[in-house]
Amino acid sequence: MGAETAKAYLSKAVEKSIGPALLVGVWWIAYSAQLVNKDLLPSPFTTIHDTFGEVAAGAFNQDFMSTLSRVGWSIVIAVAAGVPVGIILGAKAAVYRSVEFLIDFFRSTPATAMFPLFLLLFGLGDAAKIAVAAFAAWLVIVFNVAYGVLNARRTRILAAQSMGASSLRIFGDVIFFETLPQTFVGLRNAVSIALVVIIVAEMFIGATDGLGHRIIDAQISYELPDMYGSILVTGALGYGLNLLLLVLEGRLIHWSGR
Template structure:
C-alpha cells in the first residue's frame, strides 16, 4: 500500500465536476442544427443541385410566405388548422385522462375497460379515415374526431401508468383520515402522477399535429392541408415547403409549451443534460 492508502497503480477517484450552462448558451447550441440545414438547403439551391421543380430555394419560400400572408390565405389556413387541432386535442386529453384515472385507480374500471382500450390502441388511427368518412361524412366532425382518437391513447396510457405508480400506503393513509375518492384523486393521485401526465401531454400534442395532416386529407376546403393540395395541383414547391415548415413549427411549438409547463409545475426537476 502506498502513502495514500491505495493499491499501487490505482489513483484516487475524483468527483465528477459539472459546469452549469446558461440558457443563452443552450439556446445557441440548439439553433446550430437548424441553421446548418438551412445553409445546406441554400447552398444546394444556389449550386443547382436542387432545382425549383424538386424543392424551391429558401428565398422563393420566403417570397411565398409573403404572398400567402399578404392575400390572407396563410392566416386563414392557420386559424382553421389550429382550431381543428385544438378541439380534437382537448377531446382526446379529456377522454384519455378520465379513462386513465378510471382504470388506474379502480379495480372494476381496470377489469371492464383496460383490455378493450388496449385493443383499440393497437389500431392505427390512419386506418380509421375511410370509416370516419362513411360515419361522419367529409365535414369538420370527422376531422376533429380523428384527431381526438389519435390523442386519446397516449394520454390514457401515461395517466393509467402514473396513477398506478402512486404510493398505495399514502393512499391508505389519506383514506384513514376520511378523504373521499374525488379528493384523493385531486389532492394525492394526480399530483403524484404529474410527470406521467406531462409525458402523455407531450405525446398527445405531437400526435395532434400528425393527425391534423391526415385529417386535412379528408376533402378539406380550408386549412394548411387545403393549401398543400392546391399547391400540389399547380406544382408550387415553394408553397408546399411553406406548409411543411408550418406543420413542423406547430410540432415544435407543442414541445416548447410542454417544456414550459414542466418548468412551471415541476420547478425542482433539472432538465436532463443541462449541467453536463
Template sequence: MSTVELLDRADVTARTPAGSPRGRRARLPDLRRWISPVVLIALWQLASGSGLLPPDKLSSPWTVLQAGVETARTGELGAAFAVSVGRVGLGFAFGASVALLLGIVAGLSTWGNVLIDPPLQMLRTLPFLGLIPLFILWFGIGEEPKIILVALGVAFPLYLNVHSGIRNVDDQLVEATTALGFTRWERLWHVILPAAVPQTLVGLRQSLGIAWLALIVGETVNANAGLGYLINNAREFLRTDVIVVGLLVYAALGLVTDALVRLLERRALRWRRS
C-alpha cells in the first residue's frame, strides 16, 4: 500500500464519527483472533479423545479444566498463586529500582556512563539463569535466590532501555530548552524524562516477561511453595493436568501484567496521539 493510500485511509478514519456503525466496529474487539486458539483447543480435545494423545503425555483440555477447578476449590492453587506473585513483586521492585537509578545516572552523566555502563554491559551477557547454583551457595535455598533471580531478569532490559531512551533524546529539543532559558532541572523534568518514557515502557514490558521466566526456573529448584512447586509435585505423580494448570496460570499472569503495562502506555503517552 502506498503512502498516499495510507494517508487517505487515515483521513477517512479521522472523519468517521465515533457513534457511526463504522466507528463502533473500529472499537469492537476483533473476534477473528479467537479462531486459531479455539481450533487448536478443539484439535487437542479430539486428539485426546481419540487416543492419539495419551493422558500420561498430555491431559485433555476438559481434564485440565477439571483439575484447575479442583485445585482452586481446595485452596492449593490460590496459595501457590499468592506465593509466586509475592516473589515476582519483590524481585521486580528491587530490580526495577536499581535499573531506573543506574539508567538515569548513566544516561544523564558522562562520568556515570563511563563508570556504570561498561560493567553492566559485561554482566548482562552472563546467562543469569546459570547463576542459580552460585546463588544457592551464597544465599541458601530460601527465598533470596528466587527473588534475586527475578530482580536480575528485570534489571538488565529495563536499564538498557532507560539508558538508551535518555541518551537518544533529540539534540534539537535540548538546544531549544537552552535557548528558552530552562534550568537543568526543568530540562530534565519537562524534556529528557518524558522523551525517554516510550522506550522505558518497552523495557518494562520486556522485564516483566523475563521476570516470569526467571520465576519459573527459580521455583522448580528447591522450592517448597509456589506455582513451580505445584508443577514439580504434579510431575512426581505424573499429573499432566495439574502441570498444564500451573503453566496456564504462569501464562495468564504474563498476559495480565503485559496488558497493564500497555494500558499504562496508552495513558502515559496520550500526548503523542494529540
C-alpha cells in the first residue's frame, strides 16, 4: 500500500512538473535560438536563479504583501456584497432576468476601462485600486451565485417541500449547499480577475509599491531579469491563490456532484 501511494504521489508530481518544464523549455529555445533579441530576453535559468535569490533575501516581501493585501481586501468586499445580491437575484428568475442586461453589460466591460471613473470617485490612493478590483470581482460572484441558486437541483428542493420544510429551512439546508460549487467557481474566477486588475492598477495608477509597480519600474529602468522575475512571482501568486481555493473547495464541498 505504501509503495502504491508513493507511486501515485510520484505520478502526480511528474504531471505537475510538465507545465513548468514546457514554459522553461520554450523560453530556453527562444533565448538560445535568438528568436528574440538576447538583450530583451535573458536566460530563463539566470532569471530563475536571480529571482530565487531575491525572494530568499526578502527583496519581494513588501511588494508581494502590498499586492496580496489589495487583492484580499477587494475579494472580501466583493464576497460580502456579491453573495447576498446573487442569492436575492437567483431566488426569483423574473428578478434576475430584469437586471440580467446590467450584469452582463458591466461583466463584459473591461475593468481597466473603469479606471477613470474610479479615479474620479476615490482618487489616486489604494481605495481606487481596491474599489475597481472589488467591482470587477463582485460582478463575477453575483453572476455565479445567482446562477447557482437558479439551477439548484429541483428534485432535492421538491423532496424537502414534500416533507413540509419551510422556505427558510429549504434555503439553509438545500439551496445554500447546492449553490456552493458554483459559488467557488465564481470565487476562483473573481480572485484571478482581481489580481489582474490590481497588477494593472499598480502599474498605471500612482502606486509606490506592489508587484505591478515593480514590473513597470524594472521595465522603465531596463532591469529585465528583475522584470521577468517579478512576472514569475506574480504568476506564482495567482497560481497559489487558485490552488488554495481548490484545496478549500475540496475540504468544504467534498460531496459536490453526488
